[in-house]
Amino acid sequence: MTFSLDFPSLVSQYGYLAVFVGCFLEGETILLLASYAARRGYLDPWFVWVVAAFAGTLGDLFFFWLGRRHGRWVLERLPKLRGKITAALGLIESHPAKLILLMRFLYGLRIALPIAMGMSRIPAQLYVPLNFLAALLWASVIVLAGYLFGAAVEAWLDELASYEYWVMGALAVLVVVAHGLMRRGGLRRRRAGSGR
Numbered sequence: 001m002t003f004s005l006d007f008p009s010l011v012s013q014y015g016y017l018a019v020f021v022g023c024f025l026e027g028e029t030i031l032l033l034a035s036y037a038a039r040r041g042y043l044d045p046w047f048v049w050v051v052a053a054f055a056g057t058l059g060d061l062f063f064f065w066l067g068r069r070h071g072r073w074v075l076e077r078l079p080k081l082r083g084k085i086t087a088a089l090g091l092i093e094s095h096p097a098k099l100i101l102l103m104r105f106l107y108g109l110r111i112a113l114p115i116a117m118g119m120s121r122i123p124a125q126l127y128v129p130l131n132f133l134a135a136l137l138w139a140s141v142i143v144l145a146g147y148l149f150g151a152a153v154e155a156w157l158d159e160l161a162s163y164e165y166w167v168m169g170a171l172a173v174l175v176v177v178a179h180g181l182m183r184r185g186g187l188r189r190r191r192a193g194s195g196r
Helices: 007-025 028-039 045-077 079-094 096-105 112-119 124-162 164-194
Strands: none
Touching: 007 028, 007 045, 028 045, 028 124, 045 079, 045 096, 045 112, 045 124, 079 096, 079 112, 096 112, 096 124
């Protein structure tokens, strides 16, 4: 009995679900990989973008709601987030709108910031539309980056493929030369040792 893993079909089947779950939480790595998979033809790039923006918006809204309704509980029960939330609260007071637009790009504060915003005096009427705009912007940047990275990798692999026989030949020559030099050096050392 043989077991074969069909990677393209796994990506096609579960890729959008992975994008949704990943982008609901933090998501850059999953989204970059999904964008690369889209470049390779396993996923639709526009649908990856839509799922990422939608999941990112929902995730931030959930954490905003968590901060607004259960902020004290979060501070008491999740001590690892406490310091980040406290630091984020200080930033929010001075630049709330800018921070909402940039928060998905602030790695390490992606969950703490929406919770802190929920705990702050930012009105939901300001947070919701700016958060949606931020998720669209973030998804656009990450999907484009992953797609362009995929294009660069493909171009590099194609170029390498056209020279692969030359590369393999050069490596073979280098190995033979290195082996010859090492052998020659070993013979010299042995002769010098036997002459003492």
